[in-house]
Amino acid sequence: MDFVLASASPARLAVLRAAGVDPVVHVSGVDEDAVAATLTNPTPEQLVLALARAKADAVAEAVAESHPDAVVVGCDSMLSFDGEVVGKPGTSETARERWLRMSGGTGELLTGHVVVRLDGGARTKDAGATETTVVRFASPSEHEIDAYLATGEPLHVAGGFTLDGIGGWFVDGIDGDPSSVIGISLPLTRTLLTDIDVSVVDLWRR
Template identity: 45%
Template sequence: MSPEPKYALLLASASPGRRRVLTDAGLHFDTRVSQVDEDAVLAAAVAADGPQDADATALLLARAKAENVAATAGTHTLVLGCDSVFEIDGVAYGKPHTAPVATERWQQMRGRSGVLHSGHWLIDAGTGTGHGTVTSTVVHFAHVSDAEIHAYVASGEPLPCAGGFTIDGLGAAFIESIEGNYQNVIGLNVSMLRELLARHQVPITSLWR
């Protein structure tokens, strides 16, 4: 059995998919959900700097979540915040939340391609030092029928997901292919986490269970 790591990893997310990615990667981690008002964060950013690009939005929200949780985390804790934003036709989309919005999204996306941007921000709760990155994956959707869209939306799966789809659930049947990292579409790219850990001088191997 591996020794307990010197640093604790704390995931600032309620996403089952992100938790599963870290679990499958064999990492020690705990979870604490952030209390960030995403709409307020975005409104403040727009007021200060103007409209945000999709990738910038993903990183901004990932940082806000990490910093929110880090404010109450202990020393020797690295807090990972993540956020995903889907982009199609140059327009950024978050979670659809409602069935009518999810249905409209899928009618727009079917047979086409978009880009899923996932922001990652890793902050040392003891020092306040943080580093971030965004990874992007192109997603190619199948020509799904209206009946398939209605059935998928009725399942409830797409409502809390960026862009209104998942690749690790029912939605996988409607995704023909991707260009880029598979985990990134789930919302957490372990390869990018390894790079962020290295910037904190923490090897990912020290977090292996």
């Protein structure tokens, strides 16, 4: 059975490879804004789960012929901070504004997960859930924020920070699952795989 990762995230790929899985990467191409627009006043948990489901569904359909026996995993992460749910900053200006607000504060990193099982090219089972991890941010100086923005890293990651990269210098600690903050929760993914009758150990590289 193949493990198909419905994500372009190098961080998610690295987490899975370090944990013994060599996934097939197939990017969904889902328009996240369009998916979000179909939801009416979603909670943060509902939003990330809906986006993860849209990605997993799109990729499951796309790979049904090329990978007929597979599990497809879709994820989406966002940061909930001060009553606002935010994704990737996209620009230095947005990232700077967020870091000035987050400095010394606490947020929740939410990652939605959906797994879809394919047997003989047919979709047979699926499961989904959201993992929430509390993130305690340090108080970087403006010079440190400028230097971090100059690396380009925070522009393209949920919440404008990483735990496993340069941003790790500016995270005082977390309460919860570190792999979920990086992009995919290993414990939750194992549970969801169990729900669709797949043992994670059967997916490990041999």
